[in-house]
Every structure is written in C-alpha cells, then in structure tokens.
Amino acid sequence: MSTTFDYLDRLEAEAIHILREVAGQFERPALLFSGGKDSIVLTRLAEKAFRPGRFPFPLVHVDTGHNFPEVLAYRDLLAAQLGEKLIVRKVEDTIKRQRLREPGGKFPSRNPLQTYTLLEVIEEFEFDACIGGARRDEEKARAKERIFSVRDEFGQWDPKRQRPELWNIYNGRIQKGENVRVFPISNWTELDVWRYIQRENIPLPDIYFGHERTCVVLPSGQLLGLSEHLQLDAEDEIVTRQVRFRTVGDSTCTAAVESDAATVEDIIQDLLLAKVSERGATRLDDNISEAGMEDRKRNGYF
C-alpha cells in the first residue's frame, strides 16, 4: 500500500478514531441525527467504526415540526436499514410543557427552540456525550470550537474555558451534570462532505438534488419553499423554480438555491463554481447578527 493517503482517507480515519473515542470514554453517548447530509455521513462513519457490532449509541432526532417531509421519511428508512435505535423528541411537546412562546412573524423559525428540546432529551436519557455533524468551515464561532467540546449543565459553550486539544488525544472527562458535544467531521469542508458522499455512494434525501418547487421570493432574493407554516401576504411573489437545498434545516428558515444538479457530481461542479458559502446561501437565522452562532452556542445550541 502506498504511504501517502488521499486527504479523504485521512479525514475518514480521524473521524472514525473520534467516534471510537466516544464509545470508549462515555457511558451514554448519542448521535444527533438531523437527516441532513452531515449527520448522514456520520452514520456511514459509525458503520465503519463499529460494524459488525451495533452502534454504541442511539440516533436522536429533535423534530421541530417544520421539517421537510422527505427528510423525515429518509430518517425512518435509514434507521430501519441500519437496525439502530431512533429516538425522536418534538419541539412541539417542549413548547407545551415549558409553555414557550411560538416564534411569530412571516417565517417563524423554531430553530432557537430546538435547544430546549435538545437539553430536555439530554436530561431524560442522561446522555453524557452528543455527537453532531457540525464543521469548522461553516461559521466563525465553529472554527474555534474543539472536537470534544465540554458544556455545562445548561449546555453552554464557554470559548475561554475550552480545553486545549493536543495531538489526537481527546479528553472527555467531565463532572456530573456536564456533557460533551463531539464533532467528528470538524475538519471537513462542505466540498469534502460531497466528495465523500460521492466516493461512498451514500444515498441522500431527494431535496438535495434539483427539483421543481413552488417558492416564495424573499426580499433578499432568496427562495423559500412554500409550506403551511409560512404566513404569506397578498403581495408575496410566488414562483415555481428548479431548485435544490444545500442544507436541510427547518423548512421555514432554509432557503433553496436554483439548480439543475441531478447527481452528486453535478453538485460538486456547482460548488466549485459557487461563490456563496453554505450558511450564507441558505440560512435565514444566521443573518440576524454577526455573532448569531456564537450567541446560540453559548446558550446550548450545537
């Protein structure tokens, strides 16, 4: 075998190593599964890390109630194919239980409320580690977060209290009440994820590929898929376009991009030409303030 590895081999080996450290160091870990491409890649990496055994953690999905139906169908199918346990907790129930106020506005995002449900499910199952698919190239605050990120009992991230992370040694030792968020694909970029999906031939929900969809045109020019959760006015411009989604979050705050891309190869070509970052293109909620992600992380968000 050649002594130089392709960079995807190195990224894969690093991620598998991290997943196995989670299995070795924690009593009750969980893999947070959103149905998005990053968490789908995590399940493939977990297969490589733990087969022929079972995953040493369940898949946990925080369902905002605003998810794309295609993604929910994909989630259930994947969990069944993997034969792994899937735990679903709904933001809807948290809103009722904690008497939270539903976000209003034309494009109500339940994204901030996900944190409440996430903290509830962590408490319910006493999860000591939660694996997520966040990547450092997504956003400036993420670029500074560790791969093993210790959170206090409120899930808060304190950038000044981060543990130094040396070599490939991951320190997951925590005190009661604390938990660790683990990001095995921290060092992957959006392009790396797509190249891996291509190499591994990983099936994805259809909404990642170009399809015809009825959308609302936002003042910024972005396109938002029409759904029952949007509060539309008479003057809203409704169009039908050939679009795909670059990220899969809430249907109310994840914009579509115009694209004819039918295959993973087409998407990679799209990306190589694209000049707008993933979150910039598609996330309505990050545009609110420049420190948007930093603030949410400090409050327990992924």
Place this chain on the structure above:
Amino acid sequence: MDLLRFITCGSVDDGKSTLIGRLLYDSESVSLDVLAALEKRQASGGVVDLALLTDGLRAEREQGITIDVAYKYFTTPRRKFIITDAPGHVQYTRNMVTGASNADLAIVLVDARQGVIEQTRRHTLIAALLGIRHFVLAVNKMDLVNYDEAVFARIATDYAELTNHFHLPAATAIPLSALQGDNVVKPSQHLPWYTGPSLLEHLESVPGAVETAAAPRFQVQYVIRPQTPELPDYRGYAGQVLSGSYRRGQRVRVLPSGLESEIEAIEVNQQEVETATAPQAVVIRLRDDVDVSRGDALVPAGPEEPTLTRELEATLCWMSEQPLWPGRKLLIQHHSALTKAAVPSILYKVNVQTFGRIHTEQAQLNDIVRVRLKTALPLALDLYQENHATGSFILVDELTGDTLAAGLVEAANSYYFTAPIAPPVAFSI
C-alpha cells in the same frame, strides 16, 4: 490529493491574520457573503481588511486580538490545507503548543522592519520542541522596506544562525507582503531579485505527513463484540494504526499484559485486508483468546517493542492556572490508556529563549518544564522524538477533568530510576 496541516506563528503585529486572509482570498477560498459581511463592518469603506477573516469571537473583535486557536481550510488543485492559527502573545504558549502538536509545517512570520525578535525565537523553539520538521520564515511587510533585498537577506541570515545554533531543520525564507499580496499566492513584480517559489507554491510542494517511518504501533480504543447468533464469539479490537504498518499473520504482543498472539485478520469497513498502515482506522482480530481491553497496545514482539514502564521523564507544557508542585497527583492519558500518575519531582524549567535550564519549585501556566512521572499502571511508551504518536500524552485533573499539561516522553527506561547513577538525558531536539 493529500493533506498538509500547518501552523502560523508570529507576534501581535506581524500581520499573521492578514497573511491567512490573503492565502484564503487569493486562492479564491472566501465566499461572497463572507466578504459582504466584512465589508459591512468596514466602517470607512475602502479595501477589505483581510485579517477580519480569521477573527471569530466577539471578545476578539472588541479587543482586536485572537484569543484562541482557530482552524481554517482551503484547497488548491494540488492539496487540501488545514491552517491552525495560534495567537502570538507571550502568555499564549499553551495555544501555540496545541496548534503545533498537529502541524506538519510552521510558518514563522516576522516583520521586515523588526527582523528576528525574541518572540520569533520563542515560537521557533516551541515548534521545534513539538517536533515540527518543516519551517518557513515568512518575511512580511516587504512593502514597508521598499522591497529591499539586503533587508531580507540579513533577516534570513539571522534566522539561519538561530536554527543552526539549536540544530533545527533549515528554514525556507520567503519575502512577501500579505497586505499587498506580493508573493503569497502570486509571484510579485516588486521582488524581481527573488527567484524562489511563492509561499503557496512552497506549501504545495513540501512533503506531507508520513507516519510509516516509525515502528508499528496500535492501541485498542474499543472492543467490538456483536454477540449475535451469527457472530457469537467475534472479538474485534478497534483502533487506529498510530505508526508503521501491520499485516495478517504477524506475531504481536499485548501490552501491558505481555501475552503473545498472532493477527488472524485485519478488517477495514468489514473487509479483510492483508496490511494496514498508519493512519488507517481498522479492526484487528487475534488468533488466541487473550485478554485485551481498551488502552492495550498491540505491538510486534521483539526489538521493535516500546518500553513498558511506570516511570518516565518528560517535558511538560503546563496549561493550567493552578501551578504544578512536586508530589501532585493527577491522571495521565496516553491516547486511549488512562491511569493515575504523580509528579515526584520537577527537574528544571526550560527557558524558551535559550533552551537553558532554570531551577524551579513549581510550574506555572505556560511554563515548559522537565519532570519525572510515576504512573499507577505501566504504559507502553516511545520517546517523543522517535514517535510523536506514542511519545505524547496529556495530564488531566482528576476532579475537574481539565487538561493540565501536554507531555512529551524524553526517557522511558524502566531501569532509569533504579540505576545507581542516572544522569539526566541532555536536552536536545
């Protein structure tokens, strides 16, 4: 396409963030919306401040400093790069050590007007201590010295003296201006006398990481036991090949138990393979039913074995605000092996300007010290300079779980502490 990880080190005003910004910008790795966000913040309008591409957190923006290690990524047709951006302040040695621990190359940045200063020396020695083999001396702000060849030549000579003096690998010196974009990605017409590669060209051609040179090392992270009707007796040892390579049929010894067996199969993604090479993540099955658990090492039996010891000498970078005092009890994490440890004595503190030894009673935050360590269970160790993967460890606070120190194994002879005369090993790199 392969991967190169590099760290950038420089003092506060050397223009490090601008350099990284320039690499990202000129290699077309910055997206339009990110640029738009920067322009929005640029109160006076005018050119985009490229340094802002790397300043992430609000506290940093308010104080105009970098407080923590940040990671940036870019890809050229030849390579994927991971940039570790470590802050330059004196008090942030710990971040520099953290960044250097995962780097194949260090870019040491100097201001052409200042030349080699104390911090240059400090950063170079820390990077060398962590075993970095490739150094680039980036002489920045050449525009502010009229692109003068003599200025560059003098700084390059000063730096060569430094590396010679400490027997460090020779550095590649490159003149540039991050602000003007001279010679970072594209060659510059302002530097007609310079015939070498631009910074990016150099980064694209330097050899990447090679873990295969060292002896075979593998540590068990997790034991896979499906216990299903189809696989009732399957026991697979999951882990990463840390260095060297393994093959089917190889005799191996389990450490610390010392039991021997043979590799029955190596699996990658459930497929059996003949050999596995670092840094592959694999599952190893043994022919005999020996007792193996997380943290155990599987190594070739014989002369290539690591040292199994409960006593070692190490260089520590102390990373905690609580000082280290002799006698302190803590945990040592040697990758997936974890055991209690004590520091019976601090031998000396290392002066990171000179590599000289200073007597000390305690180690404070950001100190580099040489210590003796005792561990509750024996560890299978190599010297750091021979094998970064198995010669490195961290020390952990048993109560808070905080990482207290980075450790480099300097001596791991099981007789070291009991031999009649045990001269301290000369400090070298």
